[in-house]
Amino acid sequence: MAVDEIEWSAVERALAGLRIFPLPSSVLIPGGHLPLHVFEPRYRKMIADVLEGDRVLGIALLAPGWEGAYQGRPPVHSVLGVGYVQAAELLPDGRYNIIVHGVARARIVEELQSPEPYRIVQAEAIKSEGSPDERTAAVAAARSLRQLVVDLAGVLPDNAASPLAEACIREPEPGRLADLVGAAVLVDHRVRQEFLEEPRILRRLELVSETVAQVFLEVSRGSGGGWMM
Numbered sequence: 001m002a003v004d005e006i007e008w009s010a011v012e013r014a015l016a017g018l019r020i021f022p023l024p025s026s027v028l029i030p031g032g033h034l035p036l037h038v039f040e041p042r043y044r045k046m047i048a049d050v051l052e053g054d055r056v057l058g059i060a061l062l063a064p065g066w067e068g069a070y071q072g073r074p075p076v077h078s079v080l081g082v083g084y085v086q087a088a089e090l091l092p093d094g095r096y097n098i099i100v101h102g103v104a105r106a107r108i109v110e111e112l113q114s115p116e117p118y119r120i121v122q123a124e125a126i127k128s129e130g131s132p133d134e135r136t137a138a139v140a141a142a143r144s145l146r147q148l149v150v151d152l153a154g155v156l157p158d159n160a161a162s163p164l165a166e167a168c169i170r171e172p173e174p175g176r177l178a179d180l181v182g183a184a185v186l187v188d189h190r191v192r193q194e195f196l197e198e199p200r201i202l203r204r205l206e207l208v209s210e211t212v213a214q215v216f217l218e219v220s221r222g223s224g225g226g227w228m229m
Contacts, residue, residue: 004103007084008103008104010084011082011083015106015122015123015125017112017120017122018058018082018120018121019057019118020058020120020121021043021046021057022061022062023036023060023061024061024062026059026061026189027059027061027193028080028083028100028102029182029183029195030081030103030105030179030183031102031176031179032101032102032179032180032183032184033086033102034099035098035099036096036099036100037097038095038097039095043118044095046116046118047085047088047098050085055085057083057085057100058080058081058083058121059082059100061189062074063075078107078108079105079197080106080108080123080196082104082106084101085101102179104125105125105197105199106123106126107123108122108123109123109124110122126199128199129199130202134200135201138174138175139174141202141206141209142177145209146168146169146177148212148213148216149161149164149165149181150165150169152212152216153165155216155219155220156219164181168180174205175204177205178201178204178205178207181208182208185208185211185212186207186208186211194207
């Protein structure tokens with residue numbers, strides 16, 4: 001079984017009792033990697049349990065108004081990214097450095113009662129959507145997006161976008177392609193959350209194509225030299 005299949009199977013099984021990590025400005029997009037430094041005691045315990053178990057973790061963006069309830073159960077967006085902890089480093093004082101690979105979109109169905117200091121939810125996977133006409137348009141949009149990323153790789157210094165361009169060339173599926181690029185180029189957490197919540201493949205392709213095209217124009221004009229992939 002391929003690594004992606006192993007991770008997806010683990011995520012599917014974990015959705016019935018998913019551990020979540022609520023964060024103020026981090027959004028996990030399928031196909032992307034999210035490095036995290038874990039220092040709060042309740043989340044150290046959660047990561048220890050994740051690593052001893054299925055290695056699956058939900059990353060939930062805190063919703064507006066969370067500040068006053070952070071130590072308890074602050075509000076979170078109902079759509080979250082679910083990932084697989086691919087690497088973890090336990091530091092001498094009990095903190096963790098981890099890297100989470102985004103695997104799926106999911107929607108929280110309900111929060112479950114638990115004796116643990118962290119939160120556990122029941123969630124359901126969100127499937128990508130698209131009518132037959134949209135699927136045809138998505139194939140064309142994916143072709144255009146690949147070319148945009150290749151063109152961007154050609155103008156960015158130090159081959160900054162070359163790994164992304166190579167990954168895009170290898171990815172044939174339009175929805176996965178959109179997510180791969182979105183995870184790399186969308187920076188603002190609010191935009192990333194909007195993208196995460198979008199089930200339509202064609203719309204996701206349009207959103208990331210607009211971003212890549214804008215970056216390409218800025219770099220070509222000499223005003224985007226500091227942009228980082």
